[in-house]
Amino acid sequence: MTTIRLTAAQAMVKYLSVQMTEEGEPFLGGVWAIFGHGNVAGIGEALHAERDAITTYRGHNEQTMCHAAIAYAKQSGRRRAMAVTSSIGPGATNMVTAAALAHVNRLPLLLIPGDVFANRGPDPVLQQVEDFSDGTVSVNDCFRPVTRYFDRIMRPEQLLTALPRAFRTMTDPAECGPVCLAFCQDVQAEAHDWPESFFEPKIWRIRRPYPDPVELAGVVDLLKAAEKPVIVAGGGVHYSGATEALKAFVEKHRIPVVESQAGKSALAWDHPMNLGPVGVTGSSSANVTCAEADLVLGVGTRFQDFTTGSWNLFKNPKRRLVSLNVAAYDAMKRGAEPLCCDAEVGLEMLSEALGETRFAEPDPALKTEWFAAVDPLTARPEGNELPTDQQVIGAVQRASGPNTVVMCAAGTMPGELHKLWKAPRPGAYHMEYGYSCMGYEIAGAIGIKMAEPDRDVVCMLGDGSYMMANSELATAVMLGLKITVVLTDNRGFGCINRLQMSAGGAEFNNLLDHTERAQASNIDFAAHAASMGAAAVHVASIAELESALERAKDAAGPFVVVIDTDPYPSSEPGGHWWDVAVPEVSEREEVLEARKAYEEQVKMRAGG
Ligand SMILES: Cc1ncc(C[n+]2csc(CCOP(=O)(O)OP(=O)(O)O)c2C)c(N)n1
Ligand SMILES: [Mg+2]
Numbered sequence: 001m002t003t004i005r006l007t008a009a010q011a012m013v014k015y016l017s018v019q020m021t022e023e024g025e026p027f028l029g030g031v032w033a034i035f036g037h038g039n040v041a042g043i044g045e046a047l048h049a050e051r052d053a054i055t056t057y058r059g060h061n062e063q064t065m066c067h068a069a070i071a072y073a074k075q076s077g078r079r080r081a082m083a084v085t086s087s088i089g090p091g092a093t094n095m096v097t098a099a100a101l102a103h104v105n106r107l108p109l110l111l112i113p114g115d116v117f118a119n120r121g122p123d124p125v126l127q128q129v130e131d132f133s134d135g136t137v138s139v140n141d142c143f144r145p146v147t148r149y150f151d152r153i154m155r156p157e158q159l160l161t162a163l164p165r166a167f168r169t170m171t172d173p174a175e176c177g178p179v180c181l182a183f184c185q186d187v188q189a190e191a192h193d194w195p196e197s198f199f200e201p202k203i204w205r206i207r208r209p210y211p212d213p214v215e216l217a218g219v220v221d222l223l224k225a226a227e228k229p230v231i232v233a234g235g236g237v238h239y240s241g242a243t244e245a246l247k248a249f250v251e252k253h254r255i256p257v258v259e260s261q262a263g264k265s266a267l268a269w270d271h272p273m274n275l276g277p278v279g280v281t282g283s284s285s286a287n288v289t290c291a292e293a294d295l296v297l298g299v300g301t302r303f304q305d306f307t308t309g310s311w312n313l314f315k316n317p318k319r320r321l322v323s324l325n326v327a328a329y330d331a332m333k334r335g336a337e338p339l340c341c342d343a344e345v346g347l348e349m350l351s352e353a354l355g356e357t358r359f360a361e362p363d364p365a366l367k368t369e370w371f372a373a374v375d376p377l378t379a380r381p382e383g384n385e386l387p388t389d390q391q392v393i394g395a396v397q398r399a400s401g402p403n404t405v406v407m408c409a410a411g412t413m414p415g416e417l418h419k420l421w422k423a424p425r426p427g428a429y430h431m432e433y434g435y436s437c438m439g440y441e442i443a444g445a446i447g448i449k450m451a452e453p454d455r456d457v458v459c460m461l462g463d464g465s466y467m468m469a470n471s472e473l474a475t476a477v478m479l480g481l482k483i484t485v486v487l488t489d490n491r492g493f494g495c496i497n498r499l500q501m502s503a504g505g506a507e508f509n510n511l512l513d514h515t516e517r518a519q520a521s522n523i524d525f526a527a528h529a530a531s532m533g534a535a536a537v538h539v540a541s542i543a544e545l546e547s548a549l550e551r552a553k554d555a556a557g558p559f560v561v562v563i564d565t566d567p568y569p570s571s572e573p574g575g576h577w578w579d580v581a582v583p584e585v586s587e588r589e590e591v592l593e594a595r596k597a598y599e600e601q602v603k604m605r606a607g608g
Contacts, residue, residue: 003193008156009046009183011194012112015163017053018201021079027167027204028110029072029082029450030055032065036087037126038114042188043085057479060471062086064443066098066109068472071440071447073107075405075430078239079206080451081170083110088185089127093139097437100146102178104434105262106235106327108170109178111147115140118154118184125185140182148177154184156192171204173239173342174327208240209326211341211349219297219322219339220353226295226320229255229359232278232307235262236300236325240343243426246299247271249347253354255297256362258286260307261414261433263300265423275362276370279307280578281415284373285366287576291315298323300343303333306433309576312605324350373573378420380542386566387542389413389488393420395542396458396486399549404456405430405448409440411462412495412570413488419571427452439469445483446476456484456553463489466525470532476558477533484552485534485560486545487525494567503582504594511567529560536560577601 006014019027033056035044047056059065062084069082086092092113102109116128116138124130131137144150149169151162166179223229237246243266250257250273257267258278267274276283278290290296290313301307303323308314311334314321323336324346331338339346378394381387389412396406397420406421407430408414414433423429430448432440445459466487476483492511500510507514512521529536535555539545545563552559582598583591 002196004196004199005191005193007042007046007189007191008153008159009042009188010049011156011192011198012159012163012183013043013046013050013054014199015159016083017050018199019167020201020203022203022205023079025080026054027080027171028054029080030057032057032059032069032082032084034059034062034065034086034091036091036114038088038091038185039085039112039183039188040087042185043112043114043183057475059443059475061469062091062094063098064439064469064472066095066102066111067437067440067443068447068450069109070098070102070105070107071407071430071432071444072451073109074105074432075427075448075451077241078108078176081108081110082447083112085112086114087127088114088116088125089129089139092182093142096142096146099143099178099180101432101435101437101440103146103148105432106176107178108176110166110170111143111178111180113140113143113180113182114188115152115182115184117186119186121186138182140180143180143182146178147180148175149179150182151180152182152184153187156187156190160198167204171206173206173209208342208345209340210345211339215339216349216353219337220350222295222320222322222337223297223350223354224357227359228293229295229297230275230289230293231255231257232260232290232296232298232301232303233257233263233266234260234298234301234307236343237263237266238426240300240326242300242344242347243267245344245347249351252351253357254359254361256289258282258290260301260304261418261431264418264431265426265429268424269422272364273362275366277418279309279313280576281306281418282309282574282576283370283419284574285370287313287574288366289362294318295320295322298325298336299347300325302330304434305579310579310605312577312601370574374420374571377571384541387563388569389416389490389565390420390569390571391542392486392488392545392563392565393417395545396460396549397422399546400456400458402428403454404428404458405452406458406460407431407441407445407448408460409433409444409465410436410438411465412490413460413462415495415575416571417460419574438465441465442470442476442485443472445485446472446479446481449481449483459483459485461485461487462494463487463491463523463525464493467523470528473529473534473558473560474532480557482555483558484549485529485558487560487562488565489525489562490565490567491521492567495570497567498570499580502594503580504586504588504591506588525562526560529562534558534560536562538562
């Protein structure tokens with residue numbers, strides 16, 4: 001056997017650089033790195049040596065580097081991913097939140113934190129947490145519940161099994177998620193004689209599981225017996241590349257589609273079978289369709305609480321639930337009839353078995369009424385009042401084209417965008433709403449732009465999200481990445497303030513004016529963004545926003561537009577109830593009132 005003598009870190013990097021997609025591209029679009037004593041000497045040296053084969057990017061925070069990597073994978077439809085390496089201790093635990101984000105969203109991410117010395121020579125090394133009763137524990141054990149595969153590399157040759165398992169996990173459609181290879185610092189630097197074959201390029205084909213024939217026949221029978229079916233399209237439609245198959249399916253069989261946050265843009269917004277966004281942040285057209293449906297066919301959806309309206313949404317007592325999902329876990333949820341397979345394959349096989357079965361035309365008035373209710377919210381305002389977030393969305397929509405990707409994760413915007421954004425084609429809408437993690441936005445926009453450099457990326461974020469994580473804006477400047485950031489400054493956590501009020505709570509500790517303070521807050525966001533090298537402008541009206549967005553089109557790098565908005569309005573029509581537990585006991589009359597309304601809803605869910 002021919003062998004090559006390399007350190008464990010060198011072997012890992014060499015292996016990483018030759019893992020390929022079916023399309024012939026490297027599976028990893030690069031490695032994000034912040035070095036410290038846990039990875040600079042070993043992994044750092046190895047990355048430098050292979051810098052022509054795999055690019056290393058430096059960010060400013062381990063969590064947000066992961067956000068960029070995750071957004072890259074999401075925008076790539078999980079066909080590509082990125083790795084992120086950190087030092088031991090704080091660098092590593094900074095990535096735990098991002099690991100959870102990738103886990104919830106079922107997105108591939110390769111985490112390579114440094115770990116303590118396997119030989120325990122310097123024990124306890126700088127930043128080592130000491131467990132008094134368990135010598136095998138390090139902070140990296142925090143990754144176990146938030147990764148799909150965890151391994152600790154304590155001997156070089158363990159990589160021979162760990163690395164293929166890592167790629168298997170990231171490219172498995174059902175088990176896809178983050179992987180953590182916690183790499184002991186001393187082991188990174190240790191040499192080993194590696195079989196040459198280990199470094200031969202390998203193609204990772206993402207399999208398309210076919211359905212079990214009995215399951216398929218059962219679902220076909222249910223569909224044939226249905227009168228008013230509806231499809232809930234989730235993120236799996238995108239990850240399977242099934243948007244064309246979905247379109248063909250619903251056109252042939254005339255089944256209305258409603259979209260979850262992750263599913264949005266599966267069908268063009270104006271497609272007659274697209275009844276709009278579903279759930280808490282949904283449209284009346286979609287939610288009425290779901291309430292009346294006698295069969296709900298989920299395709300690639302986790303049926304998350306926001307999508308299902310805390311399960312109050314599907315009201316028809318005869319309603320049957322079918323879940324077409326590549327993961328058996330999701331296919332069996334809530335007593336659903338499972339159709340466990342790939343979305344594209346499943347839709348095509350279902351269609352064939354359904355033959356000419358065709359359902360009744362959805363009532364076109366549903367959409368007409370919905371747009372009549374919400375279009376005025378996004379229209380250009382006539383007066384000079386403080387703009388609303390909905391008017392900001394309208395301005396951004398008017399300035400965008402078929403090439404635009406609008407993205408966001410937390411705050412007011414996700415709900416409003418789910419309702420109001422008109423996505424013209426698949427991939428035009430990128431929402432991280434599995435974890436809805438504040439601080440995903442700017443770094444996420446970087447990842448999207450890296451995945452699809454030809455797209456125009458518009459990052460929508462609130463002042464709260466900006467304050468939580470903005471430093472990768474400097475990375476976007478350095479990398480010359482042209483992204484447009486629209487920052488709505490409503491002086492605090494507007495959406496949570498509204499949620500607090502709706503639960504009968506006093507306005508407390510959300511808007512900056514309602515906080516403990518010696519001095520009022522007055523942040524100049526445009527100056528802050530400009531200090532990092534971004535083009536940045538504060539605009540005073542929707543009209544000014546529109547002209548700034550025009551100028552943003554000619555910018556070479558990131559362009560930040562800051563606009564003050566009203567923290568109180570949200571678009572009322574359409575959305576469904578959301579289970580947010582209201583206190584049973586309170587001195588506030590408003591809370592007791594809200595509790596009554598809450599109990600009513602809970603009773604309705606129980607069928608009362
Ligand atoms: C990391 C994280 N912490 C807390 C939350 C809970 N949360 C959701 S939205 C939000 C406030 C967002 O404020 P901002 O970005 O200004 O958006 P706004 O609602 O004001 O438009 C908070 C605290 C979260 N989603 N993520
Ligand atoms: Mg805000």
